[in-house]
Amino acid sequence: MGKNAVSMAVVRRLPRYYRYLGELLNNDVARVSSKDLSEKMGLTASQIRQDFNCFGGFGQQGYGYNVELLHNEIGNILGLNEVKNCILVGAGNLGRALGNHINFKRRGFKLVGIFDVSENIVGKSIGGIVVQHVDEMEHLLQDVKVEMAILTAPKEETIDIVDRLIACGVHGFWNFSNMDIQREGVYFENVHLGDSLMTLCYSMSNDHHD
Amino acid sequence: MGKNAVSMAVVRRLPRYYRYLGELLNNDVARVSSKDLSEKMGLTASQIRQDFNCFGGFGQQGYGYNVELLHNEIGNILGLNEVKNCILVGAGNLGRALGNHINFKRRGFKLVGIFDVSENIVGKSIGGIVVQHVDEMEHLLQDVKVEMAILTAPKEETIDIVDRLIACGVHGFWNFSNMDIQREGVYFENVHLGDSLMTLCYSMSNDHHD
């Protein structure tokens, strides 16, 4: 295990490598050089080799990389094979969309519960899972080991929910609440769709193409 | 106008500043120092001052920054005031969620059309807008100036849609198709929710908290 932590810049490129390698695999491409990949992805070959070598040497001089092997290795590094249970908290528009739209299995997770407060939604089924009331959360978490929660509830309720879930052993959060959250010993992936949209707005408004 | 392009690292922090300043404004805080803000946001005061000074001096020695003024300035820099028309292409789960969930007005956009191919969805209304068939796209774009498109259609259809829209003058794309797209003279904000989820998976699987 590479003990000396890999920089986040590198880690954030791994899923992208994984995607491109998956595509090559689908097209029955057996081998790829860092140069091929660099042209496809718009990176330098040097960076690609540096990135891979953070985790060990997966290539072979004079040959390049075996696509299937490299794809598997990166999948393992990302932890996609140790499937972790997760729940979805907040079954509004966005929550329902994520529940239906995201392929959790292929990203290392399994959705095992959905929770909301609204009586209109509780009892309904989303992607084959019946929505329960948020008050039932602790019941489920007693019986089933849940490691991650997707936060799509309104801002105001989210902090309370987070603390309850951490108390139950949840140690990862995919947070769509439009709020930066941090907690000791727990991982947050804060997604800010609004920020992303404003960044696009900036680029379009301050148009200086190179 | 700051002609010498500001680095993307800085630009991506602007929406976050905007959010925090908006919060301070809501709490009737009139002034803030770079030190206050740095503690709130988990950045260094030095970085904050450097960032702001990419766009000019908004502060006052010995006093700090006027919250309302700074908030407005950053909004202007982001271009949130020149509201640009946009359309949504693909009214599946994710498209519907974005149409209903995102506050476009506050992010510099106005949603003026929604398109899909499915006969089950065409004719239905989302957030007050009637979904039209994708074949009607060019009709709307002839009458109304549309600058940005949100791409939530399936991968396979997306490339074709992009080329049609560019031909009609669309020059910004908020792309959820799970595919990196680039085109000369046009801006793409590629959102990869799957990559974000895999990054979280990595952190949880390779747990080495500091």
Place this chain on the structure above:
DNA sequence: TAGATTGTTAATCGATTAACAATC
């Protein structure tokens, strides 16, 4: 005025790129 805090220059740190010996 004295204290506070900016704007800005210089120093440091980290990430990317280039180069090349090792080797398949």
Place this chain on the structure above:
DNA sequence: TAGATTGTTAATCGATTAACAATC
């Protein structure tokens, strides 16, 4: 073997942090 391409070290580039004079 000769050619290709890696793994890795060294050089460069850019972004962050520190320091401090300017000034409100």
